[in-house]
Amino acid sequence: MITSLTNGRVKQLVALQEKSHVRNKERLFVAEGIKMFEEAPTDRIREVYLSKGLWEQLGAESRYGSVWEKLAECERQGIKVEQTSEEVFRRISDTRTPQGILFVAEQFSYFPEELLERAGKRWKNGGRPPLFLLTEDIQDPGNLGTMLRTGEGAGVDGVIMSKGTVDVYNPKTIRSTMGSLYRVPFAYTDSLEQVIGLLRERGVLVYAAHLKGEKYFDEIAYEGGSAFLVGNEGKGLKEETAGLADAYLKIPMEGMLESLNAAVAAALLLYQASGYVRKARLLAANS
Numbered sequence: 001m002i003t004s005l006t007n008g009r010v011k012q013l014v015a016l017q018e019k020s021h022v023r024n025k026e027r028l029f030v031a032e033g034i035k036m037f038e039e040a041p042t043d044r045i046r047e048v049y050l051s052k053g054l055w056e057q058l059g060a061e062s063r064y065g066s067v068w069e070k071l072a073e074c075e076r077q078g079i080k081v082e083q084t085s086e087e088v089f090r091r092i093s094d095t096r097t098p099q100g101i102l103f104v105a106e107q108f109s110y111f112p113e114e115l116l117e118r119a120g121k122r123w124k125n126g127g128r129p130p131l132f133l134l135t136e137d138i139q140d141p142g143n144l145g146t147m148l149r150t151g152e153g154a155g156v157d158g159v160i161m162s163k164g165t166v167d168v169y170n171p172k173t174i175r176s177t178m179g180s181l182y183r184v185p186f187a188y189t190d191s192l193e194q195v196i197g198l199l200r201e202r203g204v205l206v207y208a209a210h211l212k213g214e215k216y217f218d219e220i221a222y223e224g225g226s227a228f229l230v231g232n233e234g235k236g237l238k239e240e241t242a243g244l245a246d247a248y249l250k251i252p253m254e255g256m257l258e259s260l261n262a263a264v265a266a267a268l269l270l271y272q273a274s275g276y277v278r279k280a281r282l283l284a285a286n287s
Contacts, residue, residue: 001052001083005091013049013092016104020167023107029169031181032095032102038066039179040105042073047104048081051089054100067101094171107169110187112195115158118185120202123225128277130157130204130225133266134192136241137164137232144168145176146263147230152180154270159186160195192229196244199227205246208237209265211258213250220249222273230266 002010015022016030023029031040037048048071050058058064058071071081089098119130133156138144144166151159165188166173174181189195196206204225209217229245231237236259242248251265259265 001085002049002088003085005088007088010088010092013102013104017092017094017171020169023167023169027107028104029107029174030094030102030104030171031174032093032171033099033175034064034067034101036174036179037101037103038070039182040103041182042070042077042079044105044108044182045074045079045103046106048074048079049089049092049102050081050083051086051098051100052083053086055083057100095175108181108186110158110185112158112160112187112189113198115160115185115187116195116198116202116204119157119225128155129223130199130202130227131155131270131273131277132157132199132204132225132227133159133270134161134195134206134227134229135159135165135231135262135266136162136192136229136237137235138230138262139166140233140262141166141170141172142176143233143261143263144170145173145178145181147266148173148177148184148186149180150263150267150270152184154267154274156184156270159184160192161186161188162192163188163190192241193244196227199225200246206244207247207249207269208242208245209251209269210237210242210245210248211250213248215247215249217249217251217269217272220247220272222276226273228266228269228273230262230269233262 016028058068075081123129133151148159168186199206204227206227208229229237251260251268
C-alpha cells in the first residue's frame with residue numbers, strides 16, 4: 001500500500017493528471033471512476049490504483065462483482081494493482097469526490113488519413129456514407145468530451161481536431177466522454193485545410209454552421225458523406241477555415257441568441273445527418 005505523499009509514483013501520477021506535455025511524452029493518460037475502469041480496454045491499462053476504502057467495499061458488497069472480475073483480469077495479465085491510503089488517493093485524484101479507483105492507460109493512436117480511408121472503404125462497399133466532426137480550437141474540455149460522446153451516439157466515423165484544440169486526455173475531457181473515448185476514433189491535425197481536401201477527394205461534403213448560411217441545417221438533404229466544421233466557443237470558425245466549406249448552414253434561433261454552445265451545435269448537426277441516412281436506408285429497404 002502506498003501511504004506517503006512523497007512517493008515517486010504519486011508524483012508521477014499527479015504530473016500525468018496535470019501536465020499535457022508529460023502525458024504526451026509518456027504516451028499515457030489517467031482515467032478515474034468505476035464506469036471508466038469497467039469499460040476500459042484491458043490491453044490499454046498499465047497500472048490500477050484503489051483507495052483503501054474502496055478496496056474494503058469491494059470485498060463486502062456484491063454489487064462490485066464486475067470490478068473484481070476486471071481487477072482479476074488485470075492481474076492475470078501482469079498489470080500492477082495497488083492500494084493507497086485515503087490521503088494519497090485524494091492527492092492523485094482530479095475529482096472533488098473520488099470514487100476510489102483510477103488507472104494509467106496507454107494513449108490511442110489514430111491518423112486523419114486512416115480514419116478517412118476506413119470510412120471511405122465501407123461506403124464504397126455498400127455501407128453507410130462517412131460522417132465526421134471537424135473541430136477548430138475548441139477550448140473547453142467538457143465541450144470536447146461531450147462531442148466525442150455525442151459522436152458515438154450519432155455513429156460518427158471520427159473527430160478530427162485542429163492542433164489548437166484542448167487536449168483530449170485532459171481529465172475533464174475524459175470524464176465528459178463517459179467512456180466514448182475508448183470507442184470513437186479521433187486525431188489531431190496540423191492542417192484542417194489538408195483534411196478537408198482529402199474529404200472532398202472522397203466525395204464527402206463539408207458543412208460549416210455560419211451566420212451567412214442560406215439554408216437551415218434541417219433543410220439540407222445529407223445524401224452522401226458529411227463532415228461538419230465547429231469552431232471555437234467564443235470566436236467561432238476562422239474566416240479562412242469557414243471558407244473551405246462546401247456549404248454554409250444555419251441553426252434557427254429565437255430570442256437574442258446568435259449561437260449555441262459548440263457541443264450542442266455539433267449534436268444537432270451530427271444527429272440530423274445521421275437521421276437522414278437512417279431514413280434513406282429504411283425507405284430503400286421497404287421499396
